[in-house]
Amino acid sequence: MKIFGKAASIFEEALVPYVQRIINTLCKKAKEESAELNGPIAETIGQITFHIVLKAGNLESQFELLSMVLKSSYTLLKSANKNA
Numbered sequence: 001m002k003i004f005g006k007a008a009s010i011f012e013e014a015l016v017p018y019v020q021r022i023i024n025t026l027c028k029k030a031k032e033e034s035a036e037l038n039g040p041i042a043e044t045i046g047q048i049t050f051h052i053v054l055k056a057g058n059l060e061s062q063f064e065l066l067s068m069v070l071k072s073s074y075t076l077l078k079s080a081n082k083n084a
Contacts, residue, residue, distance in 0.1 A: 001029065001040045005047035012051050019052055019065055023072045030076055045073060 053065040
């Protein structure tokens, strides 16, 4: 999981077209795997937000990317609450 965060720090805005796929993969892994991966997944989402979203071109594209990341994270938290 941490490989996505490392890729975000290296490639930054070059990964913008892949952010949705990366976030979907992280959410899928969080749902399938044990709670041990929650920390690394949260860290990776934070790195993606910092290195990709905040450095994306203009304010509108930053807003769209951040909105997508937050919606996915919220959905993941919402589903985790139902399972608890």
